[in-house]
Amino acid sequence: MIQALIRAKKAMGYLSLVLVPVSLYMAFVYAPEEATGVFQRIFYYHVAAAWNGYLFIGLVAVASLMYLIRKDEQWNDAARTAGELGVLFITLTLILGSLWARPAWNVWWTWDPRLVTTLILWFIYVAYLLIQAGAESNQRLKRFAAVFAIVGFLDIPLVHYSAILWRSIHPNVIRAGDPGMPFEMLLAMIASVIAFTPLGLYLWGQRLEVEQLKRRVEKLKESLLWT
Amino acid sequence: MREYLRVVVALAGKDVLLERKSFETLVATASFALLVALLFHFAFDVSSAEGARFFPGALWIAILFSGTIGMARSARADEVDGRGRGAALAPVDRSAIFVGKCLYHMALMAVVEAVATPVFVAAFALRGIALPHLVILGLFLGTWGFVALGTLLAGATAGERSTGLLLPVVLFPLLAPVALGGVAIVSAGVAGEVAASTGSWIRLLVVFDVLFTAIPALFYDSLLEV
Numbered sequence: 274m275i276q277a278l279i280r281a282k283k284a285m286g287y288l289s290l291v292l293v294p295v296s297l298y299m300a301f302v303y304a305p306e307e308a309t310g311v312f313q314r315i316f317y318y319h320v321a322a323a324w325n326g327y328l329f330i331g332l333v334a335v336a337s338l339m340y341l342i343r344k345d346e347q348w349n350d351a352a353r354t355a356g357e358l359g360v361l362f363i364t365l366t367l368i369l370g371s372l373w374a375r376p377a378w379n380v381w382w383t384w385d386p387r388l389v390t391t392l393i394l395w396f397i398y399v400a401y402l403l404i405q406a407g408a409e410s411n412q413r414l415k416r417f418a419a420v421f422a423i424v425g426f427l428d429i430p431l432v433h434y435s436a437i438l439w440r441s442i443h444p445n446v447i448r449a450g451d452p453g454m455p456f457e458m459l460l461a462m463i464a465s466v467i468a469f470t471p472l473g474l475y476l477w478g479q480r481l482e483v484e485q486l487k488r489r490v491e492k493l494k495e496s497l498l499w500t
Numbered sequence: 501m502r503e504y505l506r507v508v509v510a511l512a513g514k515d516v517l518l519e520r521k522s523f524e525t526l527v528a529t530a531s532f533a534l535l536v537a538l539l540f541h542f543a544f545d546v547s548s549a550e551g552a553r554f555f556p557g558a559l560w561i562a563i564l565f566s567g568t569i570g571m572a573r574s575a576r577a578d579e580v581d582g583r584g585r586g587a588a589l590a591p592v593d594r595s596a597i598f599v600g601k602c603l604y605h606m607a608l609m610a611v612v613e614a615v616a617t618p619v620f621v622a623a624f625a626l627r628g629i630a631l632p633h634l635v636i637l638g639l640f641l642g643t644w645g646f647v648a649l650g651t652l653l654a655g656a657t658a659g660e661r662s663t664g665l666l667l668p669v670v671l672f673p674l675l676a677p678v679a680l681g682g683v684a685i686v687s688a689g690v691a692g693e694v695a696a697s698t699g700s701w702i703r704l705l706v707v708f709d710v711l712f713t714a715i716p717a718l719f720y721d722s723l724l725e726v
Contacts, residue, residue: 341722389676396673403669407660413723417656420719421670424649427715428674431708435677438697438704439684 275347275481282478285471292468296321296461304461315373320462321469322365323391328473329359330398334426337419346488349415352422353405354480356398358473363395386436393432397425507592511600515574516607525577526611529570533616536562537623551624556686559620560642560679564672566616567609567646568654572667574605575654584655588724595717597724598651602713605647613639630692638685641705645678645712652716656723681705 300317307313332355340348370388371381382388401422408414454462519525540546540558578584587597617639621629629635650671657666681701688698 341719393673393676400670400673403666404657407666414656414660416722420656420716420723421653423719424652424712424715425674427711428677431677431704431711435680435701435704438700439680 275351278351278474279478279482279485282475282482285475285478289468289472289475292464293472296465296468299461299464304458305455307458309377312373312376315369316458317461317465318469319366319369319373321465322362322369324466325469325473326359326362326366326391326394328470329355329362329477330394330426330429332477333359333398333401333422337422340419341416341423347485349419350484351481352419353402354477354484356401356405356422357480358477360395360398360402362473363391363398366391367395384436384440386433386440389436389439390429390433393436394429397428401425504593504596507596508600508603511587511592511597512603512607515601515604519604519608525570525573526608528573529566529608530612530615532569533562533566533612534619536565537616537620541623546624548625551626552690555620555624555626555690556683558624559617559686560682562616562620563609563613563639563643563682564646564675564679566612567605567643567650568668568671570608570612571605571647571650571654572658572664574601574608575651575658578655579658584658594721594724598655598717598720599713601655602647602651605651606644609643609647613643626690629690631689631694634689634694634698635686636689637702638682638689641685641702641709642678642682644709645705646675648709648713648716649674652712652720652723677704677708681708 296317300314304314304317333352336348336352336355339345340352370391374383375381401418404414404418404421408418537558540554540561544554546554575584578587588594590597617635650667653671654667657670660666681704684701685698685705688694
């Protein structure tokens with residue numbers, strides 16, 4: 274499974290090499306400009322980053338569960354590297370969202386349920402990376418990281434629901450749900466989401482391969498040390 | 501089931517017995533909770549008119565901060581004295597160790613809250629609490645979820661060098677529903693205004709509590725293995 278991901282890495286790389294320029298064209302040339310100006314075009318990358326972020330957070334939970342069941346180190350590597358990418362893309366989502374919110378909503382940040390959930394999500398998986406950073410060769414801590422990832426994943430719907438409940442008693446500045454958008458914009462958005470998925474998977478394959486090489490170096494070191 | 505409960509109560513009783521020898525954790529936790537009330541007044545200079553607005557949030561901050569320190573301390577003591585390992589060797593279901601520890605932490609926090617709540621009522625100059633049972637329910641449901649996750653994370657991070665900083669950083673993001681829900685229910689209880697959302701908050705916290713007691717209990721076994 275993980276081997277297959279590493280093998281598919283090259284194909285993913287070439288695929289994104291073709292698709293990312295297409296999505297750039299769609300976002301900057303093909304899609305019409307909105308009344309708010311050029312800032313609106315951030316949206317295409319904001320959504321793509323968010324999609325990748327949620328994808329990798331989901332993959333962290335799946336890989337963590339596999340690690341707890343199979344107890345295979347490779348799954349822990351997969352979970353940790355997916356966590357790194359998840360945090361990277363969620364960070365991008367938050368920054369891009371903030372940059373877009375300033376011209377569109379006239380604020381850098383607002384306590385809209387979706388924003389709150391994404392922020393908490395970011396905190397949870399930064400914490401996950403902190404646990405992993407201390408784990409190194411500590412099996413117990415790695416298992417704890419896996420349990421934490423699963424607990425964090427299950428927590429997300431509850432966080433989102435509570436953020437909705439919390440805001441419902443306050444005046445709602447921004448309406449939930451995006452305003453309907455022209456077909457060209459929707460198409461450009463879908464294009465960037467499709468383009469960024471193989472890019473994310475390519476990065477993941479790259480990280481997984483690095484981890485595998487690290488392990489091989491360790492093994493070689495050990496074998497040379499004892500001969 | 502009866503046997504399981506007996507084991508859980510026995511394990512919790514052991515911790516209560518140890519605590520009764522010195523009351524160290526309890527005194528440290530409770531006095532820290534009270535200090536939060538003081539700091540809150542210094543920081544925000546709360547007038548008596550605003551007391552009711554600040555009370556639920558300040559109380560919950562005190563509970564979450566002091567409880568985190570209390571649970572970290574209790575887990576650390578288990579680790580240092582080898583009590584955790586001793587319990588792991590006992591021929592009982594591993595999840596009972598987790599539930600027993602939760603029960604002990606729950607008792608600890610119940611005492612802390614019983615001391616802190618009246619002090620906070622006085623400190624924030626509340627005229628009274630309209631629906632005391634709702635406040636108690638809010639505190640109970642919130643504390644349960646907090647203690648369940650806190651026990652899991654404190655136990656797992658106790659052996660680490662950076663445990664003092666690591667625990668709040670990993671615990672607090674998960675507690676967003678507890679912080680929001682706990683404050684909302686206590687606020688409703690203080691003001692005596694039960695909104696439609698109060699029922700939703702109670703249901704949300706019940707789901708949170710059951711979920712995060714069951715999941716750690718399920719995986720606690722794999723965390724104890726060395």
